[in-house]
Amino acid sequence: MKESIGDRNHVRPHPYFTTKLHKFKHQILDHCIADDLFHMYPSILALGVILIEIATKQPFKHDGAHYLWNETTINDYYEWAWTTANGSNLGSMIGAAYEAVVNNCLDAELFRDGPIDPSKADQGLEVRQSRLYEKVVLPLQDLYQAYRDDWEIQEDAKPEIPVSPKSHHKHNIPGDGSQFTxxxxxxxxxxxxxxxxxxxxxxxxxxxxxxxxxxxxxxxxxxxxxxxxxxxxxxxxxxxxxxxxxxxxxxxxxxxxxxxxxxxxxxxxxxxxxxxxxxxxxxxxxxxxxxxxxxxxxxxxxxxxxxxxxxxxxxxxxxxxxxxxxxxxxxxxxxxxxxxxxxxxxxxxxxxxxxGMEKDELFQSSYRHKHRDPAVCGLCSACTLGTDPVCEEARSLTCQQLGCQKGVLVSRKRLQEASASGYPPSPKIxxxxxxxxxxxxxxxxxxxxxxxxxxxxxxxxxxxxxxxxxxxxxxxxxxxxxxxxxxxxxxxxxxxxxxxxxxxxxxxxxxxxxxxxxxxxxx
The missing domain is CATH 3.40.50.1580 (Nucleoside phosphorylase domain)
Structure with a gap:
């Protein structure tokens, strides 16, 4: 979903989805702005609160109306969520992956990698989408898939197989390895x-x-x-x-x-x-x-x-x-x-x-990695009868140590475009x-x-x-x-x-x- 341009006082990017919990001049906003606000993204904060309630089986009870998203309500939600999450040791209760999602939801700087220019709403949209997907959606999706095995648990379930500390889920994998393909x-x-x-x-x-x-x-x-x-x-x-x-x-x-x-x-x-x-x-x-x-x-x-x-x-x-x-x-x-x-x-x-792009160096195929100065190495500089010998010392040295010439590097369009954009090139297949x-x-x-x-x-x-x-x-x-x-x-x-x-x-x-x-x- 595309993002709408927000208030020009908004100096941090907002997520790519919108919430119906707060309206301003008939426009649905997905962020709240205030000097004393702990967390400016109510939708993501609300998700974090829900996840904590599920894990701790302890509902958040607020004195005021839950739909009123002002500074007081958001700060109360945030303080309760932070205190409960850290005091309940979610990692041991529900798993480190679940705990990480909660912490990411409570991170007010989750979208710090995005642009800060509110006049260019679409700029860097994929960066923000990817950040939200990686930090919140993907871990929850992985947990969902991991717990599929528990949907149809039989009463006479077999004893569980011991798992390592990294494992947070239970899988009935047979001891003979027949399900490993x-x-x-x-x-x-x-x-x-x-x-x-x-x-x-x-x-x-x-x-x-x-x-x-x-x-x-x-x-x-x-x-x-x-x-x-x-x-x-x-x-x-x-x-x-x-x-x-x-x-x-x-x-x-x-x-x-x-x-x-x-x-x-x-x-x-x-x-x-x-x-x-x-x-x-x-x-x-x-x-x-x-x-x-x-x-x-x-x-x-x-x-x-x-x-x-x-x-x-x-x-x-x-x-x-x-x-x-x-x-x-x-x-x-x-x-x-x-x-x-x-x-x-x-x-x-x-x-x-x-x-780093500067370390991606492709030399011409005929240009050898060797000493070039005869005063340094007589063997490397000797080219007779069509031979081009290289000493053992040269084989163990870096291009910087040998002084391999930059003038014989082969230019690549992908690296040039990436350098112009200021971002590393994405891997291709x-x-x-x-x-x-x-x-x-x-x-x-x-x-x-x-x-x-x-x-x-x-x-x-x-x-x-x-x-x-x-x-x-x-x-x-x-x-x-x-x-x-x-x-x-x-x-x-x-x-x-x-x-x-x-x-x-x-x-x-x-x-x-x-x-x-x-x-x-x-x-």
Whole structure:
């Protein structure tokens, strides 16, 4: 709903919905203005009061008329709500997520990220909508979905499974793991951390050990995302061999797993046409299929790849077609950005923050990461017989330390537009073939040649190990450009965008679609 322009004395933005509780000159207002007002948004304050009354089973009794929203009434509501919420320990009574929603409703500065110009009512509307959705609507929606299992509780209900402190809800999940149908594989701890933070429910360690089969050395985190029972596989390391071993061991403990999601970070293949769809750091790639590009024959003079694209089954391709549609992709990218803001609030800027547009540097593919001054390094400056050697010291130094020239950077339109707007670019999703192999790609020229040969959009190291064992979808955030200038600045942010995209994909698809998809793909 659009916002109406309020009083010009109103210096803080008002929410995007209106209330019928207060009228001024025949205009419905959704905010109240007064010098001594504690909370200027009566609609949101009223929601907070209702939530507290539900949790504490203690109604608020006001001496005056409840419909009269003046300074006294609003302040009385606010004082009662604040005192009751803090004195009742809602976190232990109803759960931390519920408590957080209440606190957000009582936050008079909930919309501090919005514009303050009342003459431009529509400016920043999406920012305010997203803030309200993230802080109030989405947590309540997640709680609603989590409690669905309690709607038809039987009198002879089975004993509850122990849950970890993070879990606030009860789910009847069988001890043999037969209802777990989705597995998420992460090779690095930072990838698994981002994924697990997006779980709505996490089961305790005791349950993990109880369900593991004899001989299964994997480490798992079990949880829920929406209606999906999910197994997070903490891999022992990188590479397709480790991934294959982890997938094989997991099937002994969770035989009903039908779909594997390889979630984490990757090296991206940048385009060079300078368009709005350019791949930049922090974007997410989703696989149409994989290519084991390092599978082939090594001759004295060259390497001949025998790799062929491995595409998903027809049902998985149907799902991808839905996600790749204009509306489907827009919804996923919107949800990705919403989840990312929530995750950044949880993990903080060091573990999920955007590193900065100035650090998104794409060098020309032929420009190597090396010393340029002969007085500093004779090896790096030697170019004879078509060779371009690089010393070991240069490989461990940053571009700033080596003085890599800014003049050979490739400009990107998306970054230029984002810089002009003053806001970081929102992550985009790219679909295509992903190169999977045991070789870490750190050469711009080899990246472009291999990507051109196999039509690749990214490089990673684990998917091919899972692909032959389980139907697999790669969802990975771009943390570097797979060239000699790659560094680790973007790994946490890329892991966060990939995890948020994974959750957005699971939310986009109904549980029934996944089960039908998985069963058909496996058969």
């Amino acid at each position: 989705i597995a998420i594989f992460c090779a690095l701890p930072l990838e698994a951390d981002a994924v697990s933070e997006l779980f709505e429910d996490i089961l305790g360690k005791e349950v993990n050990n109880h369900r593991k089969a004899v001989g299964d050395d994997n480490t798992y985190t079990l949880g829920k995302i929406m209606h999906h029972n999910v197994v997070l596989v903490h891999m022992a390391g990188m590479g397709k061999g480790t991934a294959s071993q982890a997938a094989s061991s997991m099937r002994s403990s969770y035989p009903e797993i039908k779909l594997a999601l390889m979630v984490g970070i990757c090296g991206g293949v940048p385009s060079h046409h300078g368009g709005k769809d350019d791949l930049i750091l922090g974007d997410v790639v989703i696989s149409d299929g994989i290519v084991q590009y390092d599978f082939g024959r090594r001759f004295p003079d060259t390497f001949l790849s025998k790799a062929r694209p491995e595409v998903a089954g027809p049902k998985l391709r149907g799902l991808l077609a839905k996600l790749k549609g204009l509306r489907g992709q827009e919804r996923i990218e919107t949800k990705l950005s919403q989840h990312l803001r929530v995750l950044q609030d949880k993990l903080g800027p060091k573990r999920a923050g955007y590193p 790219h679909f295509g073939f992903v190169g999977s192999g045991d070789t870490v790609m750190k050469s711009g020229q080899h990246r472009d040649d291999t990507a051109s040969q196999h039509d690749l959009i990214a490089f990673e190291m684990e998917a091919s190990g899972v692909w032959d064992i389980l139907p697999c979808l790669v969802i990975k955030g771009v943390c570097d450009y797979a060239d000699s200038h790659k560094n680790k600045f973007w790994q946490h942010y890329a892991a966060a965008t990939a995890a948020c995209c994974m959750k957005a994909v699971l939310e986009e698809c109904a549980i029934g679609e996944w089960l039908v998809l998985a069963q058909s793909t496996c058969s």
